[in-house]
Amino acid sequence: MNRASLLRLAHRALRLGPADLERHATARRVLCPAVPYRAQPALYPAGALERITALSPWRDRDTEWALIEGRGGEHAATEALEIPDVVLATGWLYRKGARARVGLGDSRPGQRLPPRRELPDAHLVATWTGADFFGNFMQDSLALEMLPPEGAPRIGAPVKPYQHAPGYRALLDLPQPEMPQHVLIRRLTLYRDFAQNALKVERYRRLRARLRAALGPGQPPAGIFLRRGGTGSERLLTNEAALTAYLAGLGFDILDPEALTPAEIARRALDAPVVVAVEGSHLGHAIYTLAEAGAFLVIQPPDRFAMPYKEFADCMEMRFGFVLGRAEPGGFAVDLDDIAQMLDRLL
Incomplete structure (x- = not known):
């Protein structure tokens, strides 16, 4: 009992x-006091916000729009x-x-x-x-x-x-x-x-350094694409094959985390300048591998918009962009022209 x-x-x-x-x-x-912070606006194609039909059930409009607009605020104390x-x-x-x-x-x-x-x-x-x-x-x-x-x-x-x-x-x-x-x-x-305050940033940096010490130097890819896989809430990118073919042509490494070990993922992703992925927890594979001042390009489902990785990008002084998918039967599709435009702006 x-x-x-x-x-x-x-x-x-x-x-x-x-x-x-x-x-x-x-x-x-108090291990780290509350401090004010400034943030950068997210980058996105013209007209993207009009495609949002719903937010993630874990997020709210005020939080998301503050992240989109790059409003400052105060990091809470640790x-x-x-x-x-x-x-x-x-x-x-x-x-x-x-x-x-x-x-x-x-x-x-x-x-x-x-x-x-x-x-x-x-x-x-x-x-x-x-x-x-x-x-x-x-x-x-x-x-x-x-x-x-x-x-x-x-x-x-x-x-x-x-x-x-x-x-x-x-x-x-x-x-x-x-x-x-x-x-x-x-x-x-x-x-x-x-809070994503200075004490949290210091620990992120230590973890990123530990990962690099464990792996040793390597040759970074032009970028990485992380497949979402079959776990978690369904967010089906219906034209993923066309997207990955396009990115592979640019020199991106296409990673399927479910088929790889952490060491394999980290080795292939290490110091990539940009990660492209549908929004979701699998983006966690990039937070310790992405290059310093790297960039996130997140493909947002129109009916489940969320920007939790913008908070990480802001505190680590990384760039953040997103594109909005277009609803299709069984999922959503991404415009490859939007991807090309955003990569030009982020890199």
């Missing part, structure tokens, strides 16, 4: 204590919160009436759990986004694992069985943290680390 979940329900019924886990923190340290007596049960944290999801797993009171262990101290290096999406695992979770001090006890939470996770961990020298299924942590350090 999940006693922590049952106890939470009792606390909520009696309105005892805050429901927000962060409000249970007894100490809070903080470490110390919270006493927290239970981690599968992918959920519990303390009294508070609960927070940090990984995959059930939260029903009646679920079967192994006997509860106890840890005096632990630093959580897991995010629910990284548990659900490969792109967030690459961008958020791996960077978070570099945040605890040297030698600090790190723990994770269950994630999807990503095909490429073990290989990237080997390349980046990031062993998988322990993932206890049921544990009471007497002092948990929980990190607020979602």
